[in-house]
Amino acid sequence: MELLQRLKTETRPHHERTEGVVRLMDADLTPAGYQRQLEAFHGLYAPLEALLAAPLTALEPALDWEARWKTPLLEADLRAMGHDTASLARLPRASSLPALPGLAEALGCAYVLEGSTLGGQLILRHLARHFGADARVGTFAFFRAYGDQVGPMWRAFGEALTRASARAASESFDAAVVQGARDTFDTFAAWLKREHDVPVRL
Template identity: 40%
Template sequence: MHSQAHDVGAPSLLETLRTGTGLLHVALEKRLPFFSARLDAQWYRRLLQAYYGFYQPMEAALYDSGLIPGGIDIASRVKTPTLVSDLRALGLHDQTIGALPRCTQLPTLDTPAACLGALYVLEGATLGGQVLRREMASRLAIEADNGGAFLDVYGAETGRRWKDFLDYLARQTLDANAQARAVMAARSTFSGFEQWLERQEVLL
């Protein structure tokens, strides 16, 4: 329903998103503290609080927009509840979680293409989860049941869920203008997330 005419010979949406966000992705990963020798339990908890402060309003805006093209099970991809469970496991009460600061500078999600760009970032962020969970288990004794479920939110299903998402992207026929909107939203999601984590003082 939301599809637009596809330009013959144009790069795929996935190619365009990868090219448009690659440098931002690398830059953010270098600043995340998961592999820092200085990361301790307190820093980890502050990091998850900051993640919640971005994911909660971001997912609410994205999934409440009504603009995500059909063909994907959105309900199964919401990650905020897992973050809430982790924060509870780390000792935060619901009232404390509800009072955590939340990001208000979110990407503009006013078209189906923009929603696809934001989804690309959120889904791609799950790919390194198993490595992160193992690192946190080894360093901080944090497992899925005591504050680390979000790090590997899809578990053994991560690869299949990513392939399903890529197949979903491949079915979206967007023209050059729509692809540009998708990339803009993806870049805004990456940069907005990094700026938010910077303001929360949880980055390297």
């Protein structure tokens, strides 16, 4: 089975649990609730992207990871909502992160982050309708990541993942990619549950 399809199949329960604690599609979502969700995302993306930076350099220059980091976009959104450098630094950050000892696990983690950008297009459309012209929610920079290049960026990631798998030619490499993705989904679910006190069935 091609690795991307295997990832989708073998991480489905973990993905579904994570979706269950993301409150952005709620009909009663308020600007304050939206801000809390972005603050929670920031608390996970900032340390996670810092952890990913070193192992993913192995795929440069094929993939421009600097252009894929979401922490700056989250910070732009939060600044639009009233945060400044000092208050951003005080936001809680996750300390329990997935183990990413090598490229395979890092690719599994990146699969989750890149996939969330792809899936975020549905959330963006909902938020734009839900909040309308409410200036308190800013410009949705995080969910507008990549602009009209979301599809090409996802395909480029998929191609890089497939090439890395082919070079490794190892079942243990592919299994480690899948485990990295599972662990990342579970980290998201646990962190969002902690931040929002939403029950998660693990």
